[in-house]
Amino acid sequence: MNANTVDTAAPPAATRHGALDVASLRAATPGMRHARHLNAAGAALPSLATLSAVTEHLRLESLLGGYEAAEALSARMEEVYGAAARLLGAGPEDIALVESASVAWQRALGALRLRAGDRVLATPSTYVSSALHLLELRESHGIVLEVLPADASGQVDLGALETALRRPAALVTVAHVPTSSGLVEPVAEVGALAARAGVPMLLDATQSLGQLPVSVDELRCGVVVATGRKFLRGPRGTGLLYVGPELRDRSRPAAPDVRGAQWSAAHRYELVAGAQRYETWEASHALRLGLGTAVQETLDLGVERIRDHVTALAGRTRAGLSGVPGIRVVDPPAAASGIVTFLREGEDPRETVRELRATGCRLTTVPASHGQWDLGRRGLARVARASFHVYNSEDDVDALIAFLTERERRRHTAAALALPHPDRAPLTGFAPGPAAVVENPATGSAAVVEKHEPGPARRAGHGGGGGRADVIVVGAGIHGSSAAWRLAARGARVIHLDRFPAGHAQGSSHGRTRMIRRAYPSPVWDPLVEAAYAAWEELELASGQRLLTRTGGLYARAAGAPATLRGPDCEQVDHSRAAELFPGLRLCEGFSAVHDPAAGVVDAAASLAALASLGRLHGVDRRDGCAVIGWRRDGDGVRVETDRGVLRADRLVVAAGPWTGELLPAFAGALSVVRIVNVHIGSSRQHLLQPPLLGPFSVEVPDVGLLYGIPAFDGAGVKIGLDHGPEEDPSMRAAPVTAAERDRLLGLASRFLPAADGPVEEAITCRYTMAPNNRFAVGRLPGDERVLVVAACSGHGFKFGPALGAALADLAEGKERADLDFLSPAAMAGAGEHGRPGDGGATRGARA
Structure with missing residues (x-):
C-alpha cells in the first residue's frame, strides 16, 4: 500500500463498550438543530450543560464581581483539575489550565530552557504552531531540529527514531493525531523508545484527547498539551497542560506569574510545587x-x-467516499481516528467545502501551510476534512456521501440532459432525426434519445433575425425564460423576446435571491409545490450548478391570529422555539410561527443566467430590447408585431409580468402593479443573519403588514422588504428607493433582526403584478387556444418558475394539466376559495 491508499473496511458501529445514545446527545447539543456539524477537529459543538456552566458563571460575576465569584466557586474549579487528571491518568497537581494547546506547548518548551546544540526530534505529523516555534528556536537558540521520516503507513518511522535516539537528545515530540489527516501515530512505541533513551516525550494530544484514550503512564509522557475546543467539546480559549513530576523538578517556567510562584523576598521567589507553576x-x-x-x-x-x-x-x-467517482480519500493507511480527508478531482477543496456548507454539512479545509511536514511531503496543497463526534450519526455520513455523489452525477449527466427529452413529441413542423445513445458515467446506464435537426430559426442562433418560429415567448423573467428553455429542449424553434436589455431591473425577476417553501394555506397547492422542488433539481442537473439551498423557514404572525399556513413536515412553534431555530430573528412573546424545514433560498441571478445559457444551448433565438407592440391571430398561428418588425409562430406564450394587461386587455381590469422595495443590510455579526442561524422568514406585523426576509447569502447582507406598496405605472421607469422607504425598513430590521446593525448595502425596487386574492393564472387564453399565459403571480411566483415553464411546454404540446385547473386564466377575475394562496401576503413571503 502507498501513502495515498486506505483500507476502506468500516469498523463495526457498536462494540463491547456499548453504543452511544446519539439521539439524546444530539438533542443536548444546540448546534445540531441547525446543520450537520462535521468539524469536531476544528471546534466541536458544546453541550447545553457546558454552555450553561459558562453563562451561569458570567452571570454570577455580574452579580458578585469576578474575584468574589471565583471564591464562591473555588471548590468547583478544583474539580476541573481532578476531572482532567482522571482523563489523563495523572494527579491533579500535574495539571495546568491554560488558554490553548499552543500556550501549553510554549510554556512547556520555555521551561525546558533549550540551548544551542540540543537535539529535538519531531514527527512529520507536527502541527504548524509547534513547527513554527521549533523553527524559531533553531534560529534564535541554535537547537538542532530533526524531522523524522514517515514509513509506508504514514506513521513515524520507528526504526529511524530508534537510530536517532542512539545520540543524546533533549526532546522527542509527537502529535498523536495530526490536523491534516485521520492518521494515528504509534505513541506508545514512541514513548517506550524515548523512555529507554532517557529522553522526555512531549505528546501533542490536541486532536486526540476526547476521542482516543490518553494515559500518561502507559504512553510514557513527560508532557501532554491539549486544547478544550476540539474533541473535548469545551469552550474556545481553554487548554490543558500536563507536566510529569520528574520533568517539573528539572525545568523552570521562563516567565513565572503570581499564580505559579510566591514572591518571598526582595530578590527571591519560590515556584509552587505542582503544574500550576505554568499558569x-x-x-x-x-x-x-x-x-x-x-x-x-x-x-x-x-x-x-x-x-x-x-x-x-x-x-x-x-x-463510502471511495466509491464516489471523482472523489479521492487522501488519509494515509494508518488512519484510525474520527478524521477523514479527501479531494474532489479538479476542484479547490475550498469550493467543495463551500458547496457542502450550503447544504448544511459543515466541514473545513486544511492547507499545506498547516502541515508542511505531512501535506507538503505528500504533494497536497490543501485537503477537505470531515471529523465526527458523539452527536453525529450514520445519517450525517450518508448525507455527505449522497451530496458528493449527486454533484458528480450532475457533472456527468449535464451534457446528456442538454439533449431533447426522449419521451416528448416534437411540435408542429419539427422533424425528429436519427437516434443517439447517451451514457450516464455516474451510473453506467445508457438511454436512447432522439437527435433533432435544427430548423431555420435555430440555425439563425442568438439574435439571428428570423421571422418564423414554432413558439414566441414574450418576457424574459423567470417564467418566460423557463418556458423558452423547456420548449426548445423538447425540439421547438423558439423566439424569446423582452422589451428591455438583458439584466434590467424594471420587472419582477431581478435581484440576488428568492425564497422557496412548502408551507401553503391549502392542500390544493401541494402538488405544484412538490413539482417546483423537483423542477429546480432538474434545472440544477441541466446547468451543473447549485441553485437552491435548503435552510428551513419561519413564517410568523400574532399569536391570536388564525393560522393560514400548513404543509408537509411543517409545524407550529411558539416564539421560544422560533428563537432556538433562528437565533437571528427576534420574535416577542406575542408571536407564533410555522416552521417549514424544507424552505430555502434560490439564487435568482444565477438561475436566470442558467436558463439563458441553456436556452442558447438549445437554439433559443433570444432578442433583448425588443418590445412587443401587439399581436393577433393569423390563420392557424399568431402574428406578433414588435418595434423591430413582424414575427409569426404557431403559438404565443405571454409571460410579461407587469405588462400583461397591455398585451392581454381581458386581464387589465383584474390586475394591478405595485411598487415593492427591498434593502440588503450589513452586520457586525453576520453569522447571526446567515444560515443556519437565519433562514427565509416573514412576520405579519400588526398595523404594518407583512415583513419578509431572506438571510445573508453568498456575500450579500440580509434582505428584507414589505409585501405591499403603492400602485405604479409600469410604462414609467421605477424611481430610486427613497430615504423614507429605506428608513421604514431599517426600523423594522432593528425590531426583528437585532444583528442587522450595519449600513444599507443595496436598495432595490421591483414590481408585483397583483390579482384578486393574490393568486395567479397559468394556462390557455380563454377563446384562443394558441395563446398561453402565465401572469399575475402576486409576489409568490418565482419559486414555481421552472415548474411552470414545464407546464407551459406541456400545454403547448397539447397535453392537459388538470392539476393546474385551480389556476385557470378563465377564473382570474374571481378566484375560488381553493384558488387563494392565503390572506394577503402572509403566505407569500414576497419575491419568493
Whole structure:
C-alpha cells in the first residue's frame, strides 16, 4: 500500500463498550438543530450543560464581581483539575489550565530552557504552531531540529527514531493525531523508545484527547498539551497542560506569574510545587468551568465508547467516499481516528467545502501551510476534512456521501440532459432525426434519445433575425425564460423576446435571491409545490450548478391570529422555539410561527443566467430590447408585431409580468402593479443573519403588514422588504428607493433582526403584478387556444418558475394539466376559495 491508499473496511458501529445514545446527545447539543456539524477537529459543538456552566458563571460575576465569584466557586474549579487528571491518568497537581494547546506547548518548551546544540526530534505529523516555534528556536537558540521520516503507513518511522535516539537528545515530540489527516501515530512505541533513551516525550494530544484514550503512564509522557475546543467539546480559549513530576523538578517556567510562584523576598521567589507553576493569574473562570463540565461529560460517556463511535463513522465515510467517482480519500493507511480527508478531482477543496456548507454539512479545509511536514511531503496543497463526534450519526455520513455523489452525477449527466427529452413529441413542423445513445458515467446506464435537426430559426442562433418560429415567448423573467428553455429542449424553434436589455431591473425577476417553501394555506397547492422542488433539481442537473439551498423557514404572525399556513413536515412553534431555530430573528412573546424545514433560498441571478445559457444551448433565438407592440391571430398561428418588425409562430406564450394587461386587455381590469422595495443590510455579526442561524422568514406585523426576509447569502447582507406598496405605472421607469422607504425598513430590521446593525448595502425596487386574492393564472387564453399565459403571480411566483415553464411546454404540446385547473386564466377575475394562496401576503413571503 502507498501513502495515498486506505483500507476502506468500516469498523463495526457498536462494540463491547456499548453504543452511544446519539439521539439524546444530539438533542443536548444546540448546534445540531441547525446543520450537520462535521468539524469536531476544528471546534466541536458544546453541550447545553457546558454552555450553561459558562453563562451561569458570567452571570454570577455580574452579580458578585469576578474575584468574589471565583471564591464562591473555588471548590468547583478544583474539580476541573481532578476531572482532567482522571482523563489523563495523572494527579491533579500535574495539571495546568491554560488558554490553548499552543500556550501549553510554549510554556512547556520555555521551561525546558533549550540551548544551542540540543537535539529535538519531531514527527512529520507536527502541527504548524509547534513547527513554527521549533523553527524559531533553531534560529534564535541554535537547537538542532530533526524531522523524522514517515514509513509506508504514514506513521513515524520507528526504526529511524530508534537510530536517532542512539545520540543524546533533549526532546522527542509527537502529535498523536495530526490536523491534516485521520492518521494515528504509534505513541506508545514512541514513548517506550524515548523512555529507554532517557529522553522526555512531549505528546501533542490536541486532536486526540476526547476521542482516543490518553494515559500518561502507559504512553510514557513527560508532557501532554491539549486544547478544550476540539474533541473535548469545551469552550474556545481553554487548554490543558500536563507536566510529569520528574520533568517539573528539572525545568523552570521562563516567565513565572503570581499564580505559579510566591514572591518571598526582595530578590527571591519560590515556584509552587505542582503544574500550576505554568499558569497565569488572569484567566476566564467561566470558560474553565465550561471545560470542566465538558471533561466530566467525556468521562461519563467513556473515551473508549467515543472512540468506537467516531472511528466507525470515519470508517463508513472512507468506505463510502471511495466509491464516489471523482472523489479521492487522501488519509494515509494508518488512519484510525474520527478524521477523514479527501479531494474532489479538479476542484479547490475550498469550493467543495463551500458547496457542502450550503447544504448544511459543515466541514473545513486544511492547507499545506498547516502541515508542511505531512501535506507538503505528500504533494497536497490543501485537503477537505470531515471529523465526527458523539452527536453525529450514520445519517450525517450518508448525507455527505449522497451530496458528493449527486454533484458528480450532475457533472456527468449535464451534457446528456442538454439533449431533447426522449419521451416528448416534437411540435408542429419539427422533424425528429436519427437516434443517439447517451451514457450516464455516474451510473453506467445508457438511454436512447432522439437527435433533432435544427430548423431555420435555430440555425439563425442568438439574435439571428428570423421571422418564423414554432413558439414566441414574450418576457424574459423567470417564467418566460423557463418556458423558452423547456420548449426548445423538447425540439421547438423558439423566439424569446423582452422589451428591455438583458439584466434590467424594471420587472419582477431581478435581484440576488428568492425564497422557496412548502408551507401553503391549502392542500390544493401541494402538488405544484412538490413539482417546483423537483423542477429546480432538474434545472440544477441541466446547468451543473447549485441553485437552491435548503435552510428551513419561519413564517410568523400574532399569536391570536388564525393560522393560514400548513404543509408537509411543517409545524407550529411558539416564539421560544422560533428563537432556538433562528437565533437571528427576534420574535416577542406575542408571536407564533410555522416552521417549514424544507424552505430555502434560490439564487435568482444565477438561475436566470442558467436558463439563458441553456436556452442558447438549445437554439433559443433570444432578442433583448425588443418590445412587443401587439399581436393577433393569423390563420392557424399568431402574428406578433414588435418595434423591430413582424414575427409569426404557431403559438404565443405571454409571460410579461407587469405588462400583461397591455398585451392581454381581458386581464387589465383584474390586475394591478405595485411598487415593492427591498434593502440588503450589513452586520457586525453576520453569522447571526446567515444560515443556519437565519433562514427565509416573514412576520405579519400588526398595523404594518407583512415583513419578509431572506438571510445573508453568498456575500450579500440580509434582505428584507414589505409585501405591499403603492400602485405604479409600469410604462414609467421605477424611481430610486427613497430615504423614507429605506428608513421604514431599517426600523423594522432593528425590531426583528437585532444583528442587522450595519449600513444599507443595496436598495432595490421591483414590481408585483397583483390579482384578486393574490393568486395567479397559468394556462390557455380563454377563446384562443394558441395563446398561453402565465401572469399575475402576486409576489409568490418565482419559486414555481421552472415548474411552470414545464407546464407551459406541456400545454403547448397539447397535453392537459388538470392539476393546474385551480389556476385557470378563465377564473382570474374571481378566484375560488381553493384558488387563494392565503390572506394577503402572509403566505407569500414576497419575491419568493
